Amino acid sequence: MVSIFDSSITASTFADDAIAQLFSDRAEIRAMIRVESELALVQANLGIIPTGMGSKISQALESIDVDPAQLAAGYAKDGLCVPSLVKLLAEQLPDDAGDYLHWGATSQDIVDSALLVRLKMICEILGTRIDKLIGLLRALTETHRSTVMLGRTRGQAALPTVFGLKTAGWLSPLVRQKQRLKELLPRLLVVQLGGAVGTLAPLGSQGLEVNQQLAAALDLNPSTMSWHTQRDNIVEFCNWLSVTAGAIGKIGNDLLLMAQSEVAEISFSNGGGSSTMPQKSNPVVADNLVALARYCAGEAGSMQNVLVQSHERDGSCMILESLLFPGLVCAGAASLALGIACIETVKVNESTMKDNLSATNGLVMAEAATFELSKVISKRQASQVVKEACKNAMKSGSNMIDELEKIADAEVDWQQLKQPENYLGVADQIIGEVLDSC
Amino acid sequence: MVSIFDSSITASTFADDAIAQLFSDRAEIRAMIRVESELALVQANLGIIPTGMGSKISQALESIDVDPAQLAAGYAKDGLCVPSLVKLLAEQLPDDAGDYLHWGATSQDIVDSALLVRLKMICEILGTRIDKLIGLLRALTETHRSTVMLGRTRGQAALPTVFGLKTAGWLSPLVRQKQRLKELLPRLLVVQLGGAVGTLAPLGSQGLEVNQQLAAALDLNPSTMSWHTQRDNIVEFCNWLSVTAGAIGKIGNDLLLMAQSEVAEISFSNGGGSSTMPQKSNPVVADNLVALARYCAGEAGSMQNVLVQSHERDGSCMILESLLFPGLVCAGAASLALGIACIETVKVNESTMKDNLSATNGLVMAEAATFELSKVISKRQASQVVKEACKNAMKSGSNMIDELEKIADAEVDWQQLKQPENYLGVADQIIGEVLDSC
């Protein structure tokens, strides 16, 4: 078990059953057999192979069990396992039915269509997960619509904000991702059937009819033009996975920063333990989100090289895709699953949020003070005097607004300037609109 | 001139004026000034700054010329040039107008909005280019709808096809890219205005109104939620560029293979020369397409890391984006421009295509022969006898169909089996549908 997605230690974290099973050898073989079966049924129906051969093949295939290891030698030699599989299946078909198996198809037709049948199920799972995560983030946003906290830019105390605005920020790219998924699915969920070079030559004039009926049988869209060496739809899906993982990685990154001992604004109900430090409760789930985001970024980048194919079939691109694609799908799906787990187990420490805001000693109200003072003196002067007050506050450790009151010759409601909740702009309105957009 | 996009030797190849000028320092500064100007007009209009200040600022800004080098020190210190720019502009504004410049905005609001104003123009150019390339490929496809040639899988002679089907393959992802561009544009072309932490605090309750009016003034969409640290729209656009370059890279790769001395099915009317070999005519334009595809793949992958931001502003992600984005846009635009140049200068040698097909000695008709024989004997037997005929043909150098005739005891129209144009399946129908889809 070389891969983190397959090891018995790690797979349950990074490749949950729902997804991993669809990438199992048996699932792949089952899907390939199903494609061959449907192909025979369609062709018998259209009179391309003898009537009766369709159901004969289809019924016989149902009971054939193929041990994946039987295909290993063939894979090594041929670069894909279909020639071996077809041979092995044909031998077990009754009478001369084996002659009508895989009629006019090329290996990649079977591999790709079998992949798509499973991708369709995966996309449904992904859709469900993104909905669930959106739902959790909606609820979190509503809960913290008024939870005042420190806004931070470049790691430095900036202005007050509310936690609900931060979570609305997490929400918004996911809402767009949902829309993007909707847009790409019809392009992605397409059957592959072109024959060796995309002409469907062995099917005579009925090629596109077979393509359409096979697509219908597999519940996929037909493909006028075969996409053996045009993988833009696959790459688009990979990019979608990576952007999803990236958007969730941002959540993880924010949570890691908020979980730091010195910040302590959030913690996890099931924090990880240490083998030597009894006090530890580690934000492991958030670590995972960041790692998955960076992993997907790299894999999606590499996948784009798969676009630069040669002619009607490119062996090296086909293998490169096999090296990258399954892990990327698992990682994207894991990012959603762990994102859900993360939001489900996060504990928000509102009082610490308030404390961290207070600990800035009013420095975060510097902009507010500047704009308030601008009502009575010029903004340039206001900025100057506020800067001085900031310096004084940092030196003295007292509240910046108090320092400002001392040096600013202006009538201002100093008390209300001390309250961060008075300087939240249209945060609430923005949150409302983001929630409405979900 | 470190970069290939800026060197006086290479820029005209890889960063045509139309695009490069929009990334020039002066264009960037001009765009930032325009954003500041429109912001002041909108705010004056809404009564946020004194009436009259809008036009005063706007008019004064028109005549201010900023030397980019004046912003270098500020950039180095602040991590973006806006603080310096605002200071420099404010000093040149009449009376106290400088006080009302950049009112309530944060630096990134200006940088991003100024970028988007230019991206809008860039996207129009990209749209025009993709249309032009689609048009050229349509024409090429129509011209070669019946140009029979060798279909190749894994570099090996496979079956006959037509050149028009290959070019239809080049066409189809570009047609999808056109659709994808249409889908992403409304998400991409969005104003940035959130203030320091996205609350628009200094604008009181009018924040979203300012956002909307500024968007309208800049001919962009408004942004309810600021996207300072949510860059999925930018990354989506980068992925679009990379997939475009990848689809065009496939064209380049096919053409490079077809241009090989031993294949010689295409050449370029303006092939590159060598400094030492008088006979050379190099397919430089196709080399460029492949290189740009791989470059964009890597840069788009790296860009996905920009998604993993921290809090309300992430300095390192902002810089990473600046390191990657402009080059990626230029490369994507160059890929389209050079793709157009490539198709405009390619010369198709139809007779060589025919010769290469003939040179296979009928081996490419092996599948056709198998299916033809299957009408009279079983497919397994047919396959066997054709394999033997292939071996004999390779040994003897005579036509495979002739060899087959010798050993296959079957009544078949051998002459028509020798004609590749009889084994093109539904190529013509597919081409028709692809052309109809453009």
Next chain:
Amino acid sequence: MVSIFDSSITASTFADDAIAQLFSDRAEIRAMIRVESELALVQANLGIIPTGMGSKISQALESIDVDPAQLAAGYAKDGLCVPSLVKLLAEQLPDDAGDYLHWGATSQDIVDSALLVRLKMICEILGTRIDKLIGLLRALTETHRSTVMLGRTRGQAALPTVFGLKTAGWLSPLVRQKQRLKELLPRLLVVQLGGAVGTLAPLGSQGLEVNQQLAAALDLNPSTMSWHTQRDNIVEFCNWLSVTAGAIGKIGNDLLLMAQSEVAEISFSNGGGSSTMPQKSNPVVADNLVALARYCAGEAGSMQNVLVQSHERDGSCMILESLLFPGLVCAGAASLALGIACIETVKVNESTMKDNLSATNGLVMAEAATFELSKVISKRQASQVVKEACKNAMKSGSNMIDELEKIADAEVDWQQLKQPENYLGVADQIIGEVLDSC
């Protein structure tokens, strides 16, 4: 089995047993137990834990069998499996021995040291493979030291060369890689033992002594400074793997080009079959080499992000490494194994090489002719007249040298100019020196 390295269909191609077994869950657990065992022995020896506890722990651990699945829940929660493993082992140790297990170590000490113990074995395998591949390429080079063939630049016929010079080119980076491996091994093969934050605090003043003795027991180098968050040695090794795969990918790429039907200069004794085309013999092994090179390029690039760690332990970087590293090692090892298989099964068609050279009709002698003519006329004039002869030859189809003879008014030994073997420069001398350098 999500990953190509674990699937029963594909693993035997891409993750041979020798390597894959070292990455199996059981091998990892066994190695971790061994590290804990040696640690106890060393500490008992130094009097850190009670004398006798070392052998008691060590002996008991030998017979404990851990089912990887038992560690899955702990991994999911803690982000690594060591806390669970230690707990599970301690429970099975006699008396109070469990109290002295994992004394003063941190989880990552165990994970990394256990990895290094296995990497040492892997590096020996890699060393043997690179030696074998170098040996095969040496032999191939010697065999083809005088096999004249076409040199190609940008896919175009350039000058004559010999196949042995091409293979010497394949050889030379591998010879350098062997040297690089030798340089990096002492840096890579280093024990990890720093305790939670690298101070080895629980071991009092004996920390470095324990580190040294543990290193000796595991046959690794000691590590003064723990490298928990300094992964440059790991990344250096990854880069080595990627450059190795890249150098071998170049071999694969050249062979793919030479295997094309139109070029046919090489073929493979065990070419891959097609599910539908009886004539096919596909260069699958070469396809694999190119795919592995591109895969490793991407993974090695992503791995460099692992350098940007935080503080004394970075959970997300640790996971990112786990996502990338094992696959990269397998891929690098597979590249060597398949590179060997590739060279062992390649068949060189010398006569086709000669034919392809002849087919250029003397165009490849254009440079030779120019330099020969330069002895009697100026080089500029020579270049001019040769260019004209090239044009004439391309038009007429006759030999360029014949055309040149017609138009060049010069006394030249035209016959010897027609022989490519007369224009090989110092190819033989270069080959000799490369062979001497191995």
Next chain:
Amino acid sequence: MVSIFDSSITASTFADDAIAQLFSDRAEIRAMIRVESELALVQANLGIIPTGMGSKISQALESIDVDPAQLAAGYAKDGLCVPSLVKLLAEQLPDDAGDYLHWGATSQDIVDSALLVRLKMICEILGTRIDKLIGLLRALTETHRSTVMLGRTRGQAALPTVFGLKTAGWLSPLVRQKQRLKELLPRLLVVQLGGAVGTLAPLGSQGLEVNQQLAAALDLNPSTMSWHTQRDNIVEFCNWLSVTAGAIGKIGNDLLLMAQSEVAEISFSNGGGSSTMPQKSNPVVADNLVALARYCAGEAGSMQNVLVQSHERDGSCMILESLLFPGLVCAGAASLALGIACIETVKVNESTMKDNLSATNGLVMAEAATFELSKVISKRQASQVVKEACKNAMKSGSNMIDELEKIADAEVDWQQLKQPENYLGVADQIIGEVLDSC
């Protein structure tokens, strides 16, 4: 100015003059002319071109000034600028000297050798910079050898450490990088001279002699075998740059975390300002270090694709290298320059380090307490009771050791357990050894 390395606003930050000038068009052209000049001198000396032609060419070239823009059209057509450059130079040479210019060389010989001449200077600068950074980090480490601070794992308070150990961690990969640079330089600094296909055919039997003498004249190593399509040395250097930037990125990342408002253990004497927040002092220099590390990671990964070349010259790989290499070199050099600036301007707040340690209320002494208690009770029991004390301390807000004293029935020197400086293990010894290794 598309690129961040060329823009007048940003170039002084990311592409300092020392490096950028060596990549300027004029520097490149000057270097190419120098290579042509030395080549002529060597060839005249060896009698390959007429005696006297060497100095004639060399002297004339000295005064020829080439405007880079003159080479743009040639570059676009030929894929490199050498054919145009040679033509342009030859036209300006006296008499028939132009005939003897570029004698027997291929364009890439000139491009690569001219690159290497400049890379040699760049490597000297890099060497100086890495020495300087090592020196600064040595000094910082010595200063803070006893500055106690919080060790953090996964962002959580772990154990006490000293700041000097953290900086020793920063130091150690740079010391290794210095060694790696020493190892790679002889491989990298190699002349390119192979002629069109690497046989040096036009130079007859003197090819390797010319290669050696040209190398000597350019102060580079000779190259037995030309490396036109074997770029492992270039890629090794790119990986070195990326690992360097990564090691420095780790410094930046740690400093960003320490600079956070809530942590405040360091700040920068020249922190960046905001356009709207008067209180801000942003850690911009540290942001740059992280961004450069990630940028280099991606570019170095992409560069590895350059290894997969075809035959004797691969146009697309050559262009891909041109797209990636100069930026990567600048970024690596900038990382060192900004790393130096970063360490020169960092201000360490030792008292805040102490405060942050105290703020953990003794939780960081949990491991220490466990091991101390293990002297009197079993470690399992000790671990249990310490865990309880941790919980109590978190609830009560009082010191964990005080809570422990209440519930642990053991005679322990509780006061010394409260002092973090008593639990530093062999930190000082490690620091000493790291300093000795520099």
